[in-house]
Amino acid sequence: MSEEQRLEGLRAAIELSPDNHGLRLVLAEALRGAGEELEALDHLAMLADAGALPDAELIPTGQLALRHGRLQLAARCVDAARRRGIPEGVAALLRDLEDALTDDGIKQLSVDPDIEGDDRFGPKPIPPSDQATFGDVGGLTDVKQAIHRTIILPFQRPDLYERYGRRSGGGVLLYGPPGCGKTLLARATAGECGLPFLNVRIEEVLDPYIGVSEANLHAAFESARASAPCVLFLDELDAIAYARRKQQGSGARALVDQLLQELDAIGADNSDVLVLAATNAPWDVDDAPKRPGRFDRMVFVPPPDLAARERILEQRLADPPTAELDLAALATRAALFSGADVTHWVERAIDLAIDETLARGGDVPITSEHMQRALEGLTPTTLDWLSTARNYVEFANESGRFDDVLAYLETDEVKSRRRRGLRKDR
Numbered sequence: 001m002s003e004e005q006r007l008e009g010l011r012a013a014i015e016l017s018p019d020n021h022g023l024r025l026v027l028a029e030a031l032r033g034a035g036e037e038l039e040a041l042d043h044l045a046m047l048a049d050a051g052a053l054p055d056a057e058l059i060p061t062g063q064l065a066l067r068h069g070r071l072q073l074a075a076r077c078v079d080a081a082r083r084r085g086i087p088e089g090v091a092a093l094l095r096d097l098e099d100a101l102t103d104d105g106i107k108q109l110s111v112d113p114d115i116e117g118d119d120r121f122g123p124k125p126i127p128p129s130d131q132a133t134f135g136d137v138g139g140l141t142d143v144k145q146a147i148h149r150t151i152i153l154p155f156q157r158p159d160l161y162e163r164y165g166r167r168s169g170g171g172v173l174l175y176g177p178p179g180c181g182k183t184l185l186a187r188a189t190a191g192e193c194g195l196p197f198l199n200v201r202i203e204e205v206l207d208p209y210i211g212v213s214e215a216n217l218h219a220a221f222e223s224a225r226a227s228a229p230c231v232l233f234l235d236e237l238d239a240i241a242y243a244r245r246k247q248q249g250s251g252a253r254a255l256v257d258q259l260l261q262e263l264d265a266i267g268a269d270n271s272d273v274l275v276l277a278a279t280n281a282p283w284d285v286d287d288a289p290k291r292p293g294r295f296d297r298m299v300f301v302p303p304p305d306l307a308a309r310e311r312i313l314e315q316r317l318a319d320p321p322t323a324e325l326d327l328a329a330l331a332t333r334a335a336l337f338s339g340a341d342v343t344h345w346v347e348r349a350i351d352l353a354i355d356e357t358l359a360r361g362g363d364v365p366i367t368s369e370h371m372q373r374a375l376e377g378l379t380p381t382t383l384d385w386l387s388t389a390r391n392y393v394e395f396a397n398e399s400g401r402f403d404d405v406l407a408y409l410e411t412d413e414v415k416s417r418r419r420r421g422l423r424k425d426r
């Protein structure tokens with residue numbers, strides 16, 4: 001059997017058993033032996049994510065990662081080697097890594113980082129004057145209603161909640177396919193309340209060094225408390241759970257615990273920090289943050305329905321010169337498009353009109369013909385999400401948590417698409 005055939009065989013085998021770590025390691029080693037280092041690194045990174053890199057592989061993987069500029073992976077290897085108490089080669093790898101980081105213009109990693117002072121992590125609040133409002137968000141009436149009930153009303157009318165003995169506090173976790181307005185809604189919530197908006201992307205909080213992610217998260221909440229009253233938005237909340245899964249052993253729960261502690265503190269001192277979070281992968285979010293008083297409301301943010309798409313088209317086409325357009329008819333052609341997809345579609349049509357304006361002179365208005373041409377080749381970017389979601393709600397909807405998704409998957413728009421398959425390439 002030739003080397004290439006062996007690799008092909010291994011690649012096919014791992015496709016069939018993606019969770020077989022031993023097999024993946026064999027494939028990675030075969031790839032490295034064959035000089036396919038980048039592909040080898042992809043598999044090693046997956047093993048590292050799963051906490052399944054054997055001790056003996058940590059340093060060699062770190063070195064290989066470093067050689068190819070994959071600093072994050074290299075840092076993770078250093079970290080794991082330290083935690084597992086593997087002395088050989090760690091110091092040298094760490095030194096090389098630090099050199100690489102400095103060359104990259106990134107500040108030196110420090111083992112015991114001093115997070116006080118200017119380097120301190122913390123989002124800058126965006127003042128209310130720059131905010132969107134619910135009027136800027138097309139459709140999503142139910143979602144706006146839920147946010148109003150859970151977040152805005154308790155803030156604006158605490159007296160009501162007191163008189164009726166209704167517990168206030170607790171955040172809302174928005175979830176759904178990308179590009180459908182979660183971030184926009186969070187900004188709009190701040191706008192509706194006239195409050196500053198703090199946007200924290202969990203990805204940016206994460207750091208391979210033990211303790212640094214927790215310190216970053218704490219700093220984010222501190223800066224929210226300092227700006228209170230304000231809206232604090234935690235985007236990509238699933239990244240916390242992801243970080244936990246890839247980080248086995250002692251430090252594993254630390255970041256989730258830190259989050260819970262911060263959320264509970266906010267609930268307790270009624271500090272006027274309104275918390276919203278968002279995720280594309282609600283099934284990856286731990287249960288603990290979803291308990292009462294924390295993110296006890298999970299709200300599905302679906303792709304815009306027909307009326308919402310019409311509204312988004314209307315918004316996007318309000319400024320440029322347009323011919324007579326039947327927006328309702330146009331909206332029917334964009335089933336399952338996310339808000340971002342609709343926006344992208346209009347931008348393409350505008351580009352076509354601009355091209356013609358440049359070629360012919362005189363302002364060429366956007367016509368339905370431009371819209372039609374701009375639509376060609378566009379597919380909804382929500383399809384992958386819907387297909388993943390379908391697997392989860394069919395197999396992991398024990399508590400009825402994803403009933404809203406289930407109902408959405410039964411709508412005519414989804415069902416008629418499903419006949420053609422939910423995957424993009426079909």
Ligand SMILES: Nc1ncnc2c1ncn2[C@@H]1O[C@H](COP(=O)(O)OP(=O)(O)O)[C@@H](O)[C@H]1O
Nearest residue numbers: 136137138178179180181182183184312339340
């Ligand atoms: N319902 C909507 N109404 C108006 N614009 C929308 C809507 N949904 C998405 N958009 C547009 O798409 C962009 C991306 O949306 P975003 O809120 O970032 O999505 P998500 O956070 O869900 O990934 C927004 O900035 C906005 O231009």
Ligand SMILES: [Mg+2]
Nearest residue numbers: 182183235278
């Ligand atoms: Mg977003």
